[in-house]
Amino acid sequence: MSVEAREARQPWILLSPALTAVGLLLFVPLGFILVYSFWLRTATGADQVGFYLDNWRAALSDPFYRDILLNTLKIAAITTAICALMGYPAAYFIARSRGNKAVLLLLLMLPFWISYIIRTMSWINILGVSGALNSAMLWLGIIDTPIQMLYNEPSVILGLVHFLLPFMILNVFVSLDGIDTNLEAAANSLGATRWQAFLQVTLPLSLPGLAAGGLLCFVLGAGTYITPMVLGGPSDAMFANLVFEAIITQLNWPLGSALSLMLLAVLGALVLLYNRYLGMAQLMKGLG
Amino acid sequence: MKKMDNTTRYERLRERYMNGDLDRRGFLGLIGAAGLAYGVQTPFARYASAQNVSQVRFDGWGGVVSEAFRKYAFDPYTKKTGIEVVDGTFGGGDQYLSRVKASQPGEYNIAHLSGVFDYARYTGLGLNSELNEDNIPNLQYVIPKLIEPYRKISGGALSCVPYDYGTTGLAYNRKYISDDEVKEKGANILLDAAYKDKIAGWSDWRTRMWYAALQTGQDPNNATDVEACWDAVRQHRDLLLKYWTSGAELMSLLANEEIYVTEGWSGRIYALQEQGHDIGYMDPPNGFGWQECLFVLKGSPMEACEELLNFMLAPETSIAVAEGQNYPPALDPQKVDLGDKIPTLPAFDPTGKLNGLTFADPDYWNGHEQEWSQTMGRVQKGY
DSSP states (O other), X not given: OOHHHHHHHHHHHHHHHHHHHHIIIIIHHHHHHHHHTTSEEOTXXXXXXXXXXHHHHHHHHOHHHHHHHHHHHHHHHHHHHHHHHHHHHHHHHHHHOOSOHHHHHHHHHGGGGSOHHHHHHHHHHHHSTTSHHHXXXXXXXXXXXXXXXXXXXXXXHHHHHHHHHHHHHHHHHHHHHTSOTHHHHHHHHTTOOHHHHIIIIIHHHHHHXXXXXXXXXXXXXXXXXXXHHHHOOTTXXXXXXXXXXXXXXSOOHHHHHHHHHHHHHHHXXXXXXXXXXXXXXXXXXXXX | OOOOOHHHHHHHHHHHHHTTSSOHXXXXXXXXXXXXXXXXXXXXXXXXXXXXXXEEEXXXXXXXXXXXXXXXXXXXXXXXXXXXXXEEEOSOHHHHHHHHHTSOTTSOOEEEEEHHXXXXXXXXXXOBOOOOGGGOGGGGGBOHHHHHHHHHHTTTOOSEEEEEEEEEEEEEETTTSOHHHHHHHGGGGGGOGGGXXXXXXXXXXXXXXXXXXXXXXXXXXXXXXXXXXXXXXXXXXXXXXXXXXXXXXXXXXXXXXXXXXXXXXXXXXXXXXXXXXXXXXXXXXXXXEEEEEEEEBTXXXXXXXXXXXXXXXXXXXXXXXXXXXXXXXXXXXXXXXXXXXXXXSTTOOTTSOOTTOEEOOHHHHHHHHHHHHHHHHHHHTTO
């Protein structure tokens, strides 16, 4: 075998364990889900094997699914925007801090040591009618009766921000940490104010991290079902809750499969669109 | 001679390969063959090892119920037999069925199922086993009325033993709602606009439709005006703070005064009362009565399961569990002395006839399951 042929094969050999894992753990299950989506659920709860388009017809044409999908995307977008606004200053602070960076990063990672469900449920003890916040305001005489702060859309967004903020901060931090601080000093020496140096040098260079964090927050936010289940009211369901209900409550795996593939397709398309039209090069050109 | 383990085998193989004693194709071929052999033999090895039962899987409702089972039944059973009981929890029969459907036979063994309709559904899906009743002599103490519906479904045989019963009645905070008001309004207290955002309800479609039938003056086991029922479900939804999805959430909402009124499970409400919360409980006329059973799934180690069921039905265990979980046991009070606490539990019937409780008709409810569970999913979200 020639050296060129061997070199051409080498990456594939090295990649083969990862490709096998992805194939077996992602594409094969996805294939099963795709096949399932064309089956039907019978009245007894058993699945009827065959090629039926009923689930796809329902998923694509029923306004119920469309409305909840749009609401899900709206909640994910708001959550991502809040994470970006809150996460960037925090990441900037950590990246520019001297000496205690490791401690700050450790503090950032601390919430991951506690289960996501426990973290979500902790808001019940904070925002509940007899929770810490209401109790404190009652004690201080700010309010006479407890305020209902839970089980609505803002509490769902709050729970999602709590869950996703560390992902945004970490991504932005990695990006900011890689920027040479001499660049800001150079901009200052050329007459730029600190704010101008940040806007025209640091921010554009950190956009890849911001974009990566945004994508991660959006995709994770749009796919969650625990937060709306724990912190949401009757009308705050997100699309993943529909998948959960179809599969777990209604035992309608075929419909649940079609719905989950629909969510996957929408989020996948958004990621592709983002890369196509809002790629980093385009964004930096726009800011430049 | 010391027996060689797999790790040592692979290390030797790797060493031969690194020394150049084995070509790459041969090395990968041997690794592949080892993987194939392991993959092929593992499922059979599982069945082979299943003959030697070291553990039984039990799934139930969690919370105080699970604690009672662990303390009064599983730990003593393990101590006596050496068989470990691995217990898991679920939020409802539907959720559990979904897990079972995705599992291999034998992975799940015994479930604490609610309602005869669940028994019918599991049996309809071919998930039932057949118990050898000779191995469960304590079945003689069980209220006959609780056994009959199961026999009827599975043609005389049993896949489960009845274990307890209870009701889903009205639970309310006495600080804000009086006993008289609940007596007067009955199930319609859940539609009282004066308590908007202080009302909750279980997300379960059966319970919603049952209560909707009561609210519209219909027979819960034979509602004729279904649209009126859905209107009542929508009216309830619009006044609602939250649909609860587990017993723990029900208790938390009531205990923290997030809500003043909901329907609730009798045993959980009794547990709240025991903790000192001033929560009232009332079964409205035709309130939702249910019985729970310990269902043995197909593919389970039958003898070990039967032994566990017999152990759990023993009066001393059954009474201890009932006192822990606050649901009356399935034991016939005419045959067994149930002690002092059980007669005070909600839904308890000292006659053992259970004539005062209305149970769900499995044919009626399972016949509407597909349509109503889907509609409930929509109505719940504002549609």
